[in-house]
Amino acid sequence: MNELLEVRDVSVVYGERTVLDSVSLVIPHGAQIAVVGPNGAGKSTLFKAMMGLVPLRHGEMLIHGRPASEYRDPVAYVPQREEVDWHFPVTVWDVVSMGRYGRGRWLRKRCASDLEIIRRSMDSLGISALAERPIGELSGGQQQRVFLARALAQEPHVLLLDEPFTGVDISTKEAVLEFLSSLRDRVVTVLVSTHDLELASARFDEIVLLNGRLISSGSPEQVFTEAHLQAAFGGQMVVVNGRVIAVDQCCGGGAHDAHGPTHNGTL
Amino acid sequence: MMGWVTEPFAFGFMQRALVASIIVGVVCAVIGCYVVLRSMAFLGDALAHAILPGVAVAYLVGANLLAGALVAGVIVAVGISFVTKAGTIREDTAIGIFFAAALALGVVLISTTGGYTVDLTHVLFGNVLGVSGADLWISGGLALAVLAAIVLLYRRLLVVSFDPVFGRTLGLRIHALRTGLFLMLAATIVVSLRTVGVALVAAMLVTPPAAAYLLTRRLPAMMVVSALIGVVSAVAGLYLSYYLDIASGGAVVLVATAIFVLAFLFAPRKGVLWKVRRARRVRAS
Numbered sequence: 243m244n245e246l247l248e249v250r251d252v253s254v255v256y257g258e259r260t261v262l263d264s265v266s267l268v269i270p271h272g273a274q275i276a277v278v279g280p281n282g283a284g285k286s287t288l289f290k291a292m293m294g295l296v297p298l299r300h301g302e303m304l305i306h307g308r309p310a311s312e313y314r315d316p317v318a319y320v321p322q323r324e325e326v327d328w329h330f331p332v333t334v335w336d337v338v339s340m341g342r343y344g345r346g347r348w349l350r351k352r353c354a355s356d357l358e359i360i361r362r363s364m365d366s367l368g369i370s371a372l373a374e375r376p377i378g379e380l381s382g383g384q385q386q387r388v389f390l391a392r393a394l395a396q397e398p399h400v401l402l403l404d405e406p407f408t409g410v411d412i413s414t415k416e417a418v419l420e421f422l423s424s425l426r427d428r429v430v431t432v433l434v435s436t437h438d439l440e441l442a443s444a445r446f447d448e449i450v451l452l453n454g455r456l457i458s459s460g461s462p463e464q465v466f467t468e469a470h471l472q473a474a475f476g477g478q479m480v481v482v483n484g485r486v487i488a489v490d491q492c493c494g495g496g497a498h499d500a501h502g503p504t505h506n507g508t509l
Numbered sequence: 510m511m512g513w514v515t516e517p518f519a520f521g522f523m524q525r526a527l528v529a530s531i532i533v534g535v536v537c538a539v540i541g542c543y544v545v546l547r548s549m550a551f552l553g554d555a556l557a558h559a560i561l562p563g564v565a566v567a568y569l570v571g572a573n574l575l576a577g578a579l580v581a582g583v584i585v586a587v588g589i590s591f592v593t594k595a596g597t598i599r600e601d602t603a604i605g606i607f608f609a610a611a612l613a614l615g616v617v618l619i620s621t622t623g624g625y626t627v628d629l630t631h632v633l634f635g636n637v638l639g640v641s642g643a644d645l646w647i648s649g650g651l652a653l654a655v656l657a658a659i660v661l662l663y664r665r666l667l668v669v670s671f672d673p674v675f676g677r678t679l680g681l682r683i684h685a686l687r688t689g690l691f692l693m694l695a696a697t698i699v700v701s702l703r704t705v706g707v708a709l710v711a712a713m714l715v716t717p718p719a720a721a722y723l724l725t726r727r728l729p730a731m732m733v734v735s736a737l738i739g740v741v742s743a744v745a746g747l748y749l750s751y752y753l754d755i756a757s758g759g760a761v762v763l764v765a766t767a768i769f770v771l772a773f774l775f776a777p778r779k780g781v782l783w784k785v786r787r788a789r790r791v792r793a794s
């Protein structure tokens with residue numbers, strides 16, 4: 243596997259606070275990477291920086307050795323919380339078909355292959371039956387599937403999913419995992435942030451452990467050592483038989499997102 | 510038998526009034542969909558009032574009033590867009606500042622002309638019967654330009670209005686599109702000056718799209734239904750104004766409002782009565 247994505251010495255600063263401090267990563271083509279770390283570790287910030295949504299104080303993002311901003315093929319991103327207008331008069335089909343827009347395609351007529359891609363994307367997330375429903379009238383889990391389907395319709399080479407397993411039921415979680423394994427056949431490079439360390443080590447090729455800076459990256463065995471976990475999570479961890487169990491205080495089991503004033507991860 | 514339908518349009522000025530009203534009905538109603546969906550009603554109203562100084566200056570130097578209005582509208586639209594770009598000043602605050610300043614400047618300029626002349630009153634409240642051939646050409650040209658921009662930018666405006674973060678990941682320039690929308694809005698207001706006047710144009714921007722929102726569930730349908738409501742209001746208002754001898758601008762807006770009230774009460778799915786009936790049915794079963 244050759245390298246696809248390189249994060250080189252990236253720092254992000256909000257106001258006075260350094261949120262990411264000199265993070266460097268090299269991500270191979272087609273790999274599926276889990277990004278883990280406590281609340282406030284900078285996982286979402288890393289994704290936003292990769293998408294050019296927050297300015298870099300320092301460093302650069304490279305795709306195939308060239309600046310990410312010059313890269314023309316799609317990099318798809320599904321944020322932790324969608325900031326869309328839920329009352330906007332668009333249906334599920336409308337939203338998924340936005341995945342076919344982009345540079346050079348704002349005025350082009352939709353062709354048969356576009357329609358086929360839209361249909362397949364909805365099928366693979368199991369939302370075809372919802373096609374005509376207004377986006378605001380869906381449940382949270384259904385809405386999330388719609389945005390995953392839109393990302394899939396972009397036919398991305400790189401896909402960033404910020405906490406897709408948070409706040410969803412088992413069947414949606416399974417659907418997302420199935421969706422991820424289907425991406426392996428297409429050699430899509432995937433980065434997924436999660437609080438579920440168990441899942442991260444079971445289902446992903448490599449782990450990136452963050453806490454304001456890069457604590458460790460590599461295979462689950464290399465990353466999930468007591469020393470690294472201690473450095474990232476402080477006293478919140480136990481390690482049993484070489485297997486990792488998260489005792490994430492703020493989230494009661496580590497499966498939930500707590501968007502609150504929990505800054506236990508901030509350096 | 511149908512003489513009352515055609516009778517008003519025996520006169521040239523009434524024919525021009527009809528064409529002008531239809532233009533306004535369509536273009537306000539279509540761009541108004543974005544005004545309603547992006548909550549820009551206040552901006553629409555402010556832009557309308559902020560073009561007064563331009564009108565006053567044009568009047569003082571004897572230029573075409575619509576041209577003066579257009580220049581002022583462009584300056585204010587770009588100004589508001591620029592001041593809010595950094596995000597340190599909220600949009601409604603910036604609008605309030607520009608609105609008040611421009612209105613004050615307009616009042617000061619008009620006071621130097623020795624009172625509100627008939628022409629300036631017509632700018633405030635519209636005088637569709639006084640539309641000249643030249644006005645019609647300016648209005649028609651601007652309206653076509655705005656409609657063409659809405660069609661060409663359709664996907665881009667849809668994405669940035671619904672999901673700006675996604676728009677940025679696709680490389681859209683959010684700020685440029687927003688400025689473009691402001692400029693289209695300014696042009697639309699200028700188009701409407703003669704027909705409904707600055708005081709009532711906000712109603713034409715908001716009321717037909719609000720009614721259409723209740724009756725549809727996708728943006729293209731909302732735009733078409735809104736345009737229909739706009740045209741029906743404009744034409745019906747013109748007839749009412751002719752036969753009852755009332756102000757045309759006011760008549761047009763009141764018809765649009767009546768249509769909105771009907772939609773609010775009776776719209777399938779989103780109407781008040783429909784919701785009440787559904788709640789009853791749920792309780793009964």
Ligand SMILES: Nc1ncnc2c1ncn2[C@@H]1O[C@H](COP(=O)(O)OP(=O)(O)OP(=O)(O)O)[C@@H](O)[C@H]1O
Binds near residue numbers: 279282284286
């Ligand atoms: N827009 C912002 N302005 C200022 N500070 C911010 C902003 N967004 C995030 N931060 C801060 O940056 C730090 C990292 O936030 P980030 O959202 O990247 O964390 P995270 O790892 O995704 O956390 P979580 O697990 O809760 O999603 C936090 O301390 C947060 O308070």
Ligand SMILES: [Mg+2]
Binds near residue numbers: 285286
């Ligand atoms: Mg996050």
